[in-house]
Each structure stands twice: as structure tokens, then as C-alpha cells.
Amino acid sequence: xxxNCKLEEISDGRFYGLQDMVKVGCGDCKxxxxxxxxxxxxxxxxxxxIHRLSVRLQRSFEExxxxxxxxxxxxxxxxxxxxxxxxxxxxxxxxxxGRCKIHSHRPGFCRIFPLGRYYEEGSFSYILQVNECVxxxxxxxxxxxxxxxxxxxxxxxxxxxxxYFLKDIQKKMVEAKEDQVRKQLSMVVLQLFYLxxxxxxxxxxxxxxxLTKVKEQLSC
Ligand code: SF4
Ligand code: SF4
Numbered sequence: 001x002x003x004n005c006k007l008e009e010i011s012d013g014r015f016y017g018l019q020d021m022v023k024v025g026c027g028d029c030k031x032x033x034x035x036x037x038x039x040x041x042x043x044x045x046x047x048x049x050i051h052r053l054s055v056r057l058q059r060s061f062e063e064x065x066x067x068x069x070x071x072x073x074x075x076x077x078x079x080x081x082x083x084x085x086x087x088x089x090x091x092x093x094x095x096x097x098g099r100c101k102i103h104s105h106r107p108g109f110c111r112i113f114p115l116g117r118y119y120e121e122g123s124f125s126y127i128l129q130v131n132e133c134v135x136x137x138x139x140x141x142x143x144x145x146x147x148x149x150x151x152x153x154x155x156x157x158x159x160x161x162x163x164y165f166l167k168d169i170q171k172k173m174v175e176a177k178e179d180q181v182r183k184q185l186s187m188v189v190l191q192l193f194y195l196x197x198x199x200x201x202x203x204x205x206x207x208x209x210x211l212t213k214v215k216e217q218l219s220c
Pocket of ligand 1: 035113
């Protein structure tokens with residue numbers, strides 16, 4: 001989700017890379033689940049997030065849509081996000097003890113929090129969003145360790161490619177003169193990257209194949 005705000009209002013003004021130390025250590029979130037509540041529709045899920053959930057829960061995308069994931073418009077494109085439920089509007093995966101039920105398979109957004117991504121000129125850096133995590137006295141952690149993601153090189157390439165592909169799709173949405181064309185574009189994205197399951201292994205390679213094919217078809 002693209003946010004239009006000034007960097008100095010939300011961050012410490014620095015750009016971080018994987019080898020940098022960043023002040024995010026929050027004592028394993030003990031006693032806190034603030035960022036797993038009241039997030040509205042902002043926890044947007046990419047194809048890897050859905051793949052991880054499908055593997056962990058042994059459920060298809062259609063099954064996830066019945067109770068844990070919902071579809072919404074994000075900058076003109078229909079994309080899935082995590083559901084918030086109950087009086088406290090908390091993430092559907094938060095348990096009674098205030099812990100994440102799917103910690104090892106949690107989405108990318110949850111892995112990087114309270115970091116955000118700043119995209120520029122075909123790549124991205126991380127920023128530290130200073131108003132997001134409520135814990136004080138945070139400790140410094142190496143960014144690559146904080147993200148806690150295997151195959152980090154491939155993962156970063158995937159994140160970047162997905163972002164810029166969505167930007168191309170969003171541009172096509174704006175240029176499209178008919179609703180029908182916009183609907184078709186959204187359906188292509190949903191069908192190809194979310195509904196069609198990926199094998200248990202080699203997600204990144206499968207994703208890249210699909211991406212190359214669709215970019216040729218759509219000329220983007
Ligand atoms: S707000 Fe900070 S300490 Fe609280 S759950 Fe989120 S990351 Fe952990
Ligand atoms: S998936 Fe887990 S870490 Fe992410 S918001 Fe839900 S409960 Fe919190």
C-alpha cells in the first residue's frame with residue numbers, strides 16, 4: 001500500500017540495508033500485541049504471504065477467503081488482506097495469550113514491523129517508522145536477523161519485483177477507459193498469483209516464471 005506522507009514525519013530519516021543495525025528489538029513483544037490489533041485493512045498480503053498461509057494451514061486461497069483473509073481495493077487493484085475480528089478488531093491469528101498463532105509463517109509485513117519499505121528508482125530501502133511500535137528502550141538488531149526470512153536474497157528480489165509489477169498494473173488501471181478492462185486486470189493478478197497454487201518448494205522460481213509470462217502478455 002502506497003502511503004503519501006513526509007519521511008521525516010514517520011521515520012528517523014535514515015535508510016537501512018540488510019547489514020545495518022536498527023533499533024527495533026522489543027523483548028520478543030512480551031505482554032504486547034498492539035500492532036496485531038486495529039490495523040483495519042492495512043495488512044495487505046502478497047503472493048508469498050498467501051503461499052505461506054496455504055502451506056501452514058493446508059488450505060487453498062478460496063478456503064482462506066472464507067474466514068481469515070478478505071479482498072479489498074488497494075490503489076485500484078483488488079488484493080487480499082488479513083481480517084481483523086471481534087470487539088478489539090484484532091488479527092484473526094492472534095491467540096488468547098496475545099501471541100501469533102502462525103508465527104513461523106507470518107506475513108512479510110509482520111516480519112519487518114515496525115520497519116517500512118521505501119521504494120525509489122527500481123529498488124528499495126528500509127525505513128524505521130518511529131511512531132509504530134509502542135515499546136520503549138528498544139535494542140539494536142541487525143536488520144537481516146530481524147526480518148527472519150530464509151533465502152533473503154531471493155526474497156528481496158521477489159518483494160521488489162512484486163512492488164514494481166503492481167505499480168505497472170496500477171498505471172494500466174488508471175489508463176484503462178473501461179471498467180471491464182480494470183476488472184480483467186484485477187482478475188489476472190488474482191488468478192495468476194493468488195488462486196493458482198504454488199508447489200511446496202521453489203516458490204520464488206515459480207513466481208518469477210509467472211511474472212515473466214504475464215509481463216510479456218500485458219507488455220509491462
Ligand atoms: S507494538 Fe512493538 S512490542 Fe507491541 S507487539 Fe508490536 S512490535 Fe511487539
Ligand atoms: S499474523 Fe500474527 S504477527 Fe501478523 S498481525 Fe496477525 S497475529 Fe500479529
